[in-house]
Amino acid sequence: MLHAYNEPLSVEDVALAPPGTGEVSVRLHASGVCHSDWNTASGATPSPLPAVLGHEGAGVVEEVGEGVTSIAAGDHVVLSWLPSCGRCFFCRSGRVNLCSVAMPAMLDGALPGGAIRLSRRGAPVHHYSFLSTFAERAVVPEASCVPIRRDAPLAVAALVGCAVMTGIGAAINRARVTPGSTAVVFGAGGVGLSVVQGCRLAGALHIVAVDPLPFKRELALELGATHAIEDGAGETLGLVRELTDGRGADYAFVAAGVPALVRRAFDALRLGGTLVCIGLPAEGTEVVLPGPELVRQEKIVTGTLYGSCRPHTDMPLVLDLFMEGRLELDRLVTRTYGLEEINEALADMTAGSVARGVIDLAPPGVDLSTRRPRAQVTA
Template identity: 35%
Template sequence: TSRVGKVIKCKAAVLWETSKPFSIEEVEVAPPKAHEVRIKMVAAGICRSDDHAVNGTMYVPFPVILGHEAAGIVESIGEGVTTVKPGDKVIPLFTPQCGKCRVCKHPEGNFCLKSKLSQNQGSLQDGTTRFTCRGKPVNHFLGISTFSQYTVVDEMSVAKIDAASPLEKVCLIGCGFTTGYGSAVNKIQVTRGSTCAVFGLGGVGLSVIIGCKAAGASRIIAVDINKDKFAKAKEAGATECINPQDYKKPIQEVIAEMTDGGVDFSFEVIGRLDTMMAALLCCHEACGTSVVVGVPPYSQNLSMNPILLLLGRTWKGGVFGGYKSKDSVPKLVADFMAKKFSLDTLITNVLPFEKINEGFDLLRAGKSQMLLVLFF
């Protein structure tokens, strides 16, 4: 029997309060309103940003259903929806693309003014929620909440993708892969023959390396204090791997000596203030560019001497690899289908949805560089 227009009861991972495990609960998912889409999840990745929300370094209103990197199939649509239809394979977009705001109209900008990332109030665009659990409303996360068997998103927060694509792989295009890869090939356009340094070798860091390699960088120096991550980094395309703990002097000085004064491009993919500074300092003072990719802790500031920029360095940031989401996600999936890049290196653990807490334990223990939680 069709459930179109009706409430769906399904399982979701609900977080009731900060720093607690997820609770697998039965939730009620309301039908989509006008310009909304209800999606059946197939696969979702676990990303460090979800963990920031769990441990309180990123503000979220509770209770909440987290998750923002996934792929699924459209179950039903609200009135006025034109870009997807029931049965379409889709990727939900944590950075929406309304197409109307100043940023969407800007050729370079991609941080849509409708994004929930800057004001995470836990609702859809109309200010209300579609989830209920134990009679209480449950908040959305970044407008998509993918740790649920069904979710409702605004039409501006979903992209239709190739019907032949394997959802258990392309779900990584919903955040981690695209954020890293795009930082290198799109946001700053790494040049052929250049030198790069990548700080942090989780799934996003590996994706930066894949991007640097695809752009033709001649040297890609991978930096992490966990040497267990070096093999994967080499597999992704790193030419050398270094551990800051192996040196007496600051890592930026080590890298500057290795690269005739500093790299052309550096990437901070951890979200720590000290490594952001090291990444800035390890790129050449006259012609280097450093990119902040990792999400920094809320309400912490860096102080720096402006002379570090005066001589010609560039310091940049960018969400989701600088890509306009609704336009670019289908193209990236097409590139994946055309074998322009592989996602296999990034998938280290595949778990059933019920074992989501084990997945987060692996992430925190540094045992996993990118994980998949599978839905059924």
């Protein structure tokens, strides 16, 4: 639970009401720790408090509320923090991640429709991103439950609920990276490393990962980056030009909420190249780009929310690619923690010492594996 900004989270027993109409109770097995959780814990992205944080989870459905038809007890699910309404302009036009109902409701710290199922000593405790996955159990909207294959490891499935989908979706859905292209990725944490893997999957020829931390650069090279640099004095620009006959990169991604990186990424692009901003900067910050170049160079500057994904089709697809060995998502999990180590997990993330930390929430006796079951070799 987070009681106040910039205070450690506390592990407490809270009451969880049964799922109401259109709601589902999930026994969580794993939750990733994401920078967005930290943004709220530090007050950079405010959310109603007290709250149970966490929004990158996977688990097994325990109970469904009235009217729930798409999911049943026993189903394995990835939890989506953007339960789309299916009826607004954006949902009907296929851009469900921009649902005009979901986002405002999320910021109220309740479930869609305003219900709050968490409480402590009779006082309400807010939900976070509709999910609150730093817990053993959660009551979530039916639309947040994305059913997945039962042989997929739930620690990996949890990451698909935010970092992986965001990064791969940025490359595939938003930038639409093409074979033979050159991409530069600023930030090689869980999201940036997923962008790298998305670019590799799409057939990019050169993938340049930029990160100040040596272990992340090494991991980037192992996961598909062709180059990894620190960019202390802006070396990215020279390298990208060298790789592209002086033109610049076809795609640039900023996987950190740092406005100054957006300018560096903009400069690394070729004329008409595409810049995709992924990491969420603090409320009130602005991004500055050069006015004349914005016009003359025809560069496309866009953001992406949740990898512009359609959770119910894209998340199972990403897990299929992992299970077939086409994506190395298990490599993103640097360390697992117990729930009582949540503050250590947050500290490791802000220090940059993990690609992704995962909270092990599996029931007693259940092993939380990140590994893909070994492929069956048939004669």
